[in-house]
Amino acid sequence: MTSTTFQRLFPTFANASASWRDVLQHSALPGNVKTVIQTVAVHSRLSGAEKRDVVTELIAHFEDGYEQGTDYETLLSEFGDPLAAAKLIRRGKIRNRSMSSKILRGGVVAGIVLVLGYVFLYWYFHRGQARPSVDYLAQLNETAASTPESERAWLVYRDVMAREKYIEGPGGRFDEIYYRNEGAPDDMRLVLPTDGPQWESAVEKLQASQELLETMRKGGVMPQMGLELQYDMFGYSDADRLALFPRSEDAPKPDSPQTGFETNPMFGVLLPHAQSFRNSVRILTVDTRWAIEQRDAERAIRNIEAMCGMANQASQPKFMVGSLIGFALIGMACDSVGEVVQSTDLDLTPEQLQRIQHAITQFKATDLVSLKGEKLFFLDFVQRTYTDDGNGNGRITPAGMQLMLGSEQLPGAESLQKSFAEKTIENLASPLSLIVVASRKELVETAERVYDELEESMFTPYHEDEFVGFEEMGIDQRKFAILGLVFPAVQQVRVAMYRTLANQEGTALAIAAHRYRVDQGRWPSSANDLLGTYIDELPIDPLSGDPLKLTSSEQGVRIYADGNDKDDDGGIPMAVNLDSTPHKNQNLDWSDPNVRPLPAGEFNFAAHDLDGDWVIWPRAITNEQVLDLLSK
Amino acid sequence: MKLEREMMRGAGPTAVMHLLNSGEMYGYEIVERLAKQSNGIFQMGQSTLYPMLYNLEAKGLVASTNKVGPNGRERRYYRLTSAGKKRLDKDRKQWAALVQGMSALGMTRDAVPGLAMSESF
Numbered sequence: 001m002t003s004t005t006f007q008r009l010f011p012t013f014a015n016a017s018a019s020w021r022d023v024l025q026h027s028a029l030p031g032n033v034k035t036v037i038q039t040v041a042v043h044s045r046l047s048g049a050e051k052r053d054v055v056t057e058l059i060a061h062f063e064d065g066y067e068q069g070t071d072y073e074t075l076l077s078e079f080g081d082p083l084a085a086a087k088l089i090r091r092g093k094i095r096n097r098s099m100s101s102k103i104l105r106g107g108v109v110a111g112i113v114l115v116l117g118y119v120f121l122y123w124y125f126h127r128g129q130a131r132p133s134v135d136y137l138a139q140l141n142e143t144a145a146s147t148p149e150s151e152r153a154w155l156v157y158r159d160v161m162a163r164e165k166y167i168e169g170p171g172g173r174f175d176e177i178y179y180r181n182e183g184a185p186d187d188m189r190l191v192l193p194t195d196g197p198q199w200e201s202a203v204e205k206l207q208a209s210q211e212l213l214e215t216m217r218k219g220g221v222m223p224q225m226g227l228e229l230q231y232d233m234f235g236y237s238d239a240d241r242l243a244l245f246p247r248s249e250d251a252p253k254p255d256s257p258q259t260g261f262e263t264n265p266m267f268g269v270l271l272p273h274a275q276s277f278r279n280s281v282r283i284l285t286v287d288t289r290w291a292i293e294q295r296d297a298e299r300a301i302r303n304i305e306a307m308c309g310m311a312n313q314a315s316q317p318k319f320m321v322g323s324l325i326g327f328a329l330i331g332m333a334c335d336s337v338g339e340v341v342q343s344t345d346l347d348l349t350p351e352q353l354q355r356i357q358h359a360i361t362q363f364k365a366t367d368l369v370s371l372k373g374e375k376l377f378f379l380d381f382v383q384r385t386y387t388d389d390g391n392g393n394g395r396i397t398p399a400g401m402q403l404m405l406g407s408e409q410l411p412g413a414e415s416l417q418k419s420f421a422e423k424t425i426e427n428l429a430s431p432l433s434l435i436v437v438a439s440r441k442e443l444v445e446t447a448e449r450v451y452d453e454l455e456e457s458m459f460t461p462y463h464e465d466e467f468v469g470f471e472e473m474g475i476d477q478r479k480f481a482i483l484g485l486v487f488p489a490v491q492q493v494r495v496a497m498y499r500t501l502a503n504q505e506g507t508a509l510a511i512a513a514h515r516y517r518v519d520q521g522r523w524p525s526s527a528n529d530l531l532g533t534y535i536d537e538l539p540i541d542p543l544s545g546d547p548l549k550l551t552s553s554e555q556g557v558r559i560y561a562d563g564n565d566k567d568d569d570g571g572i573p574m575a576v577n578l579d580s581t582p583h584k585n586q587n588l589d590w591s592d593p594n595v596r597p598l599p600a601g602e603f604n605f606a607a608h609d610l611d612g613d614w615v616i617w618p619r620a621i622t623n624e625q626v627l628d629l630l631s632k
Numbered sequence: 633m634k635l636e637r638e639m640m641r642g643a644g645p646t647a648v649m650h651l652l653n654s655g656e657m658y659g660y661e662i663v664e665r666l667a668k669q670s671n672g673i674f675q676m677g678q679s680t681l682y683p684m685l686y687n688l689e690a691k692g693l694v695a696s697t698n699k700v701g702p703n704g705r706e707r708r709y710y711r712l713t714s715a716g717k718k719r720l721d722k723d724r725k726q727w728a729a730l731v732q733g734m735s736a737l738g739m740t741r742d743a744v745p746g747l748a749m750s751e752s753f
Contacts, residue, residue: 040679053708054682056698056706056708057659057682057707057708058678058682060658060659060660060705060706060707060708061658061659061660061663061678061682063705064658064659064660064661064707065660067703068660068664078663078675078677078678079677079678079679080677080678080679080680081679082679084679085678085679085680085682085683088679088680088682088683089682089683089686091683091687092682092683092684092685092686092687092689092690093686095686095687095690095691096686096687096689096690
């Protein structure tokens with residue numbers, strides 16, 4: 001028989017109509033011979049058509065032998081071992097297969113292996129489940145938990161806060177402290193003694209809130225916050241919850257709240273106390289203005305001490321969000337220091353000035369930052385998106401993959417809307433992530449390295465500009481995409497940290513100058529005059545790495561950094577319009593009411609091409625002061 | 633005395649090709665003629681012959697065709713291809729050189745006339 005191409009490629013189909021068993025059964029050979037031939041065919045494990053060829057040939061062989069006078073018994077004894085024959089025949093036949101047949105068969109086998117492999121991968125991937133085993137929030141709460149109750153500021157604040165229904169911001173419980181310009185609703189700030197009736201109602205409110213204010217002053221100077229964070233609102237005791245979430249009073253409490261770490265991710269943890277500190281410091285700011293008006297220096301200083309302490313407490317436990325709030329509070333405290341120290345109504349003693357100087361630098365911005373919280377947050381995230389083999393390794397779970405692909409998002413973020421087709425493709429392709437995405441061990445090891453490098457990088461002096469971010473670390477963005485998903489905005493915090501540090505140290509330098517004046521009867525001619533007795537070291541301009549500049553006149557001292565343009569403008573600040581847009585200073589009309597000096601707390605490191613300096617002292621510099629400087 | 637398997641592995645295919653050089657033959661015919669013409673030295677069973685034929689076919693040295701024989705039954709006939717003929721030529725020279733070398737060494741003086749091929753080959 002001459003084989004056609006089709007028969008060669010698809011011998012099984014081509015010969016399906018006549019199987020080798022039929023051929024053998026219809027032969028006239030005796031049973032024992034048929035059995036031997038069948039044994040050979042079966043054990044050859046060839047295709048049906050190939051077996052048919054072999055069987056046909058062996059039948060012919062036995063029939064030929066018998067026809068030529070040899071009996072079947074002799075022919076069988078000459079045949080040899082059927083199993084050995086099957087093995088050799090198989091080898092010979094396989095070698096005999098055409099190249100196209102071999103390729104096709106190889107392709108089919110490879111395809112089957114691939115499909116089976118994928119099915120296994122799909123099954124393996126989709127049975128992956130995270131089993132959180134570590135309560136990282138408890139680790140984060142360790143300091144608070146080990147603080148004796150008598151040293152916990154939270155327990156001082158709590159009851160009064162719950163009673164006052166302490167809700168942050170305008171429209172809340174202390175709406176009176178916000179000044180509103182009826183003609184311009186967006187022009188809103190804290191009320192000033194010059195605001196007439198609005199000031200009167202703010203004072204009235206403060207007068208009625210003496211217990212709360214005193215509680216803030218007492219609690220604010222305690223170094224430990226002592227609040228143990230919970231996964232969810234109802235994880236707190238009722239007393240804690242009503243103080244932290246005043247609006248939750250009317251919220252229905254679930255029958256069985258799930259408060260354990262097994263079911264609650266750490267990214268659902270809120271920092272309610274940090275938010276309420278902002279409102280506290282605003283109230284204290286307005287009360288400090290009132291204290292100045294009443295010439296009550298002691299109260300004003302206690303308010304400043306409480307504000308600085310709250311900045312420290314807001315950053316406990318160490319989370320970057322808390323650190324950022326802490327920086328903001330220090331900035332507000334610096335502004336209040338400006339109002340108190342520059343006030344002509346308060347005749348501050350050297351001891352009082354020293355207390356303020358100590359308060360403003362007691363908790364430096366650099367002490368309020370650590371990546372500890374973020375790191376624990378990340379480890380918690382990993383234990384909820386990876387399986388755990390018990391030896392520190394595991395693979396990404398379907399839920400983790402969905403987070404990575406954006407089908408699911410962290411709480412607060414909006415999930416991407418995807419079509420059914422997109423979701424199906426994602427579902428089918430997800431198992432391949434086991435090949436592409438880093439294993440748990442790789443991820444955690446890389447994260448450890450990244451967090452260590454970031455921590456080191458964060459505290460590199462800003463002017464050295466050697467910050468290394470996630471992208472510069474040479475990390476495979478595809479393999480470690482999940483790391484990028486929760487990567488902290490370290491550079492943003494670093495900028496805020498150095499700005500706050502210069503702000504508070506520059507403010508402390510100004511207080512030192514005031515102390516010098518009280519002692520010496522004149523202003524220091526340079527910052528060096530203050531070294532040793534009034535300050536330990538010269539504060540640094542983070543942008544240049546040089547000491548902050550101090551100039552003095554009969555009116556007082558001026559402390560500033562060269563600013564973004566790194567050019568000394570003699571302490572003339574950058575200008576902003578009423579909409580807070582920074583302006584170039586050239587040919588600027590400072591008598592224009594729409595132009596005002598940039599407050600120290602609003603200085604932006606990124607505005608590179610703007611003229612003017614970053615003026616830290618005097619605080620709340622006026623247009624008149626700028627015009628006075630320009631006239632010189 | 634049985635011929636060692638390794639020796640027969642080299643000699644068997646050449647013997648089969650030599651036989652097919654005289655014309656196409658079917659399996660049993662090859663077994664019979666090999667045994668007869670070699671005085672029983674190349675007496676091989678089917679379990680040896682057919683794998684050997686398939687190997688030769690895979691190498692392109694022999695080709696096979698199914699045909700209906702004189703007795704009316706279908707058989708597979710094997711013939712030597714042109715590649716097979718070239719290979720046979722080469723093998724012949726090798727065997728001649730081998731025999732010559734062995735003779736020169738005096739190896740063929742005590743040759744056993746009835747040496748039969750091992751079934752285990």
